[in-house]
Amino acid sequence: xxxxxxxxxxxxxxxxxxxxxxxxxxxxxxxxxxxxxxxxxxxxxxxxxxxxxxxxxxxxxxxxxxxxxxxxxxxxxxxxxxxxxxxxxxxxxxxxxxxxxxxxxxxxxxxxxxxxxxxxxxxxxxxxxxxxxxxxxxxxxxxxxxxxxxxxxxxxxxxxxxxxxxxxxxxxxxxxxxxxxxxxxxxxxxxxxxxxxxxxxxxxxxxxxxxxxxxxxxxxxxxxxxxxxxxxxxxxxxxxxxxxxxxxxxxxxxxxxxxxxxxxxxxxxxxxxxxxxxxxxxxxxxxxxxxxxxxxxxxxxxxxxxxxxxxxxxxxxxxxxxxxxxxxxxxxxxxxxxxxxxxxxxxxxxxxxxxxxxxxxxxxxxxxxxxxxxxxxxxxxxxxxxxxxxxxxxxxxxxxxxxxxxxxxxxxxxxxx
Amino acid sequence: xxxxxxxxxxxxxxxxxxxxxxxxxxxxxxxxxxxxxxxxxxxxxxxxxxxxxxxxxxxxxxxxxxxxxxxxxxxxxxxxxxxxxxxxxxxxxxxxxxxxxxxxxxxxxxxxxxxxxxxxxxxxxxxxxxxxxxxxxxxxxxxxxxxxxxxxxxxxxxxxxxxxxxxxxxxxxxxxxxxxxxxxxxxxxxxxxxxxxxxxxxxxxxxxxxxxxxxxxxxxxxxxxxxxxxxxxxxxxxxxxxxxxxxxxxxxxxxxxxxxxxxxxxxxxxxxxxxxxxxxxxxxxxxxxxxxxx
Numbered sequence: 001x002x003x004x005x006x007x008x009x010x011x012x013x014x015x016x017x018x019x020x021x022x023x024x025x026x027x028x029x030x031x032x033x034x035x036x037x038x039x040x041x042x043x044x045x046x047x048x049x050x051x052x053x054x055x056x057x058x059x060x061x062x063x064x065x066x067x068x069x070x071x072x073x074x075x076x077x078x079x080x081x082x083x084x085x086x087x088x089x090x091x092x093x094x095x096x097x098x099x100x101x102x103x104x105x106x107x108x109x110x111x112x113x114x115x116x117x118x119x120x121x122x123x124x125x126x127x128x129x130x131x132x133x134x135x136x137x138x139x140x141x142x143x144x145x146x147x148x149x150x151x152x153x154x155x156x157x158x159x160x161x162x163x164x165x166x167x168x169x170x171x172x173x174x175x176x177x178x179x180x181x182x183x184x185x186x187x188x189x190x191x192x193x194x195x196x197x198x199x200x201x202x203x204x205x206x207x208x209x210x211x212x213x214x215x216x217x218x219x220x221x222x223x224x225x226x227x228x229x230x231x232x233x234x235x236x237x238x239x240x241x242x243x244x245x246x247x248x249x250x251x252x253x254x255x256x257x258x259x260x261x262x263x264x265x266x267x268x269x270x271x272x273x274x275x276x277x278x279x280x281x282x283x284x285x286x287x288x289x290x291x292x293x294x295x296x297x298x299x300x301x302x303x304x305x306x307x308x309x310x311x312x313x314x315x316x317x318x319x320x321x322x323x324x325x326x327x328x329x330x331x332x333x334x335x336x337x338x339x340x341x342x343x344x345x346x347x348x349x350x351x352x353x354x355x356x357x358x359x360x361x362x363x364x365x366x367x368x369x370x371x372x373x374x375x376x377x378x379x380x381x382x383x384x385x386x387x388x389x390x391x392x393x394x395x396x397x398x399x400x401x402x403x404x405x406x407x408x409x410x411x412x413x414x415x416x417x
Numbered sequence: 418x419x420x421x422x423x424x425x426x427x428x429x430x431x432x433x434x435x436x437x438x439x440x441x442x443x444x445x446x447x448x449x450x451x452x453x454x455x456x457x458x459x460x461x462x463x464x465x466x467x468x469x470x471x472x473x474x475x476x477x478x479x480x481x482x483x484x485x486x487x488x489x490x491x492x493x494x495x496x497x498x499x500x501x502x503x504x505x506x507x508x509x510x511x512x513x514x515x516x517x518x519x520x521x522x523x524x525x526x527x528x529x530x531x532x533x534x535x536x537x538x539x540x541x542x543x544x545x546x547x548x549x550x551x552x553x554x555x556x557x558x559x560x561x562x563x564x565x566x567x568x569x570x571x572x573x574x575x576x577x578x579x580x581x582x583x584x585x586x587x588x589x590x591x592x593x594x595x596x597x598x599x600x601x602x603x604x605x606x607x608x609x610x611x612x613x614x615x616x617x618x619x620x621x622x623x624x625x626x627x628x629x630x631x632x633x634x635x636x637x638x639x640x641x642x643x644x645x646x647x648x649x650x651x652x653x654x655x656x657x658x659x660x661x662x663x664x665x666x667x668x669x670x671x672x673x674x675x676x677x678x679x680x681x682x683x684x685x686x687x688x689x690x691x692x693x694x695x696x697x698x699x700x701x702x703x704x705x706x707x708x709x710x711x
Contacts, residue, residue: 051525053633055533093633192678220677223637228431228555229672229680232423249535249629256537259544260555283537283629285544 041085045111047101052093064330120144140329144194160381167203175210183240187216196245227257235263289388298328432665433562441613447652457635463621486618493614527632644684650698
């Protein structure tokens with residue numbers, strides 16, 4: 001028995017070492033390799049949720065930053081011909097770890113510039129560290145309104161709008177439908193999340209003003225897997241439209257629970273989950289996706305400046321046909337940082353407020369389209385509206401950015417139409 | 418009334434599944450006095466193995482139980498001998514720390530093998546239902562509940578009708594006495610642990626159909642499962658079944674009539690009430706601390 005114990009322990013040790021070896025992902029080692037830039041590298045630091053709950057978007061964001069690093073270095077560096085070196089840490093989706101990580105990036109790794117992390121939950125504490133150190137903090141995925149209620153000077157969100165405005169374009173589309181097609185009642189099941197909740201509340205506000213009656217509004221927590229109970233309660237109230245403030249797992253869970261309950265609302269809108277492409281359609285079934293609406297920041301078909309090059313480079317580096325939205329958002333975030341650095345012509349620590357002031361005064365062209373910000377770093381644009389059509393995510397609104405010429409008027413999980 | 422009956426049915430169905438998920442945990446505690454914090458991670462591991470079998474071979478996830486259970490049994494036996502056996506004489510706190518470490522370790526390994534992304538097992542019936550009048554019974558839950566009944570009944574019969582079961586119960590009640598009548602308590606402990614882990618094979622397979630999961634999902638399960646076995650009486654299998662059914666119904670009633678955000682607190686409220694009013698749980702028995710050695 002003793003021999004067996006030692007054998008198992010030895011195997012476990014080998015496994016641990018193997019895992020540690022695979023997981024060592026800290027410094028990216030320069031990347032790019034294009035040879036276009038020379039001189040001492042400019043260190044750009046970020047901490048991302050590479051493991052844990054948000055690891056999926058975290059890894060996509062890491063890819064976006066790496067694509068930017070490679071493209072900047074290929075094209076002669078960020079400033080004065082100096083290449084960029086990304087220093088990326090793993091915060092394990094943990095709010096405490098991320099504070100330690102950004103402190104370490106600033107004081108130990110002595111990075112020249114910072115980039116933000118994924119999700120409002122993590123950007124909330126991370127941006128406070130940056131603000132305290134007077135370093136510019138442009139972030140790719142922290143749209144919760146409360147981030148911008150703190151009067152920070154160095155914080156900028158690099159998407160089109162904050163969470164409360166995310167569903168605005170879609171909500172306006174619904175309220176402007178002809179009387180006989182417009183929904184009369186709505187249900188709002190929502191995850192207790194700083195992003196999902198304000199999005200759903202923003203839509204409810206527009207709907208309520210247009211006379212669409214709220215028949216169900218409840219919040220649930222991420223560790224509550226009782227979607228069947230929620231679906232059953234929604235079914236009992238029979239709303240025309242369900243607006244679901246979701247992340248991923250709960251988005252999938254809720255769609256499946258609605259299917260199980262046999263209730264199909266006329267329209268279904270979800271935050272976040274439907275924008276995760278293949279993973280979403282595999283999880284709920286391709287046919288079930290037909291007609292589901294969502295908001296999205298990026299389309300790989302968009303004709304925005306640099307988008308084609310970004311998509312090509314992404315596919316060259318990481319393969320596959322899809323380009324995750326989170327990778328595009330991260331890339332756009334780095335584009336914003338780059339524009340500020342080029343605009344002011346400095347990366348000095350004590351002049352980063354100038355970078356922030358420059359962003360407040362200028363419009364930046366990104367692959368998400370042109371971005372501008374108000375005094376508090378809130379973007380002032382509009383999101384795109386996506387819809388799943390024939391198993392493919394399409395952009396349907398606004399018209400000028402649409403990749404499909406039709407809008408499916410309802411959710412058709414059983415096909416038809 | 419329909420809403421109430423619907424919540425009751427959904428609560429009982431999910432309670433049956435909870436009972437299966439908690440059975441291994443209560444068994445391991447009852448016999449070995451080990452609070453196995455890694456039980457949730459074992460469930461998720463079984464869910465991932467089921468996912469791989471379903472994905473690669475197209476095997477029905479409920480049928481996959483036949484394959485996953487022996488794998489989990491062997492895994493449990495190896496794990497016991499390598500990690501739990503050396504600390505058998507240590508205070509219970511040591512087992513809590515050790516199994517928590519195991520849970521973190523398994524989470525990391527699963528992340529490397531399957532990735533930290535959400536996985537779902539979707540057989541053809543996953544989103545279908547049986548309709549009885551205005552009430553719906555999700556097929557996956559019904560099948561899951563039936564499998565839970567079969568597995569729990571088998572486990573109960575083994576514990577009450579077989580020599581192994583008697584040896585397990587004897588080891589739980591009085592290890593020295595069991596040794597005296599020829600029971601090899603150490604081997605029985607290893608087998609019990611392995612059976613407990615094997616039961617998570619069936620539980621994980623069912624959970625994989627009902628809920629999307631990722632390596633970190635084990636945290637949300639362990640709190641709920643501990644609530645169930647505290648409610649039922651730690652170490653009692655019938656107690657775990659009653660505790661699970663109560664919790665399932667209470668959660669669904671809370672979701673329906675109070676609000677889903679309160680459902681998360683239900684297991685904790687249960688633990689609090691039980692500890693206050695009946696610390697030994699519904700079917701637990703008080704041990705005489707003056708003669709009990711565990």
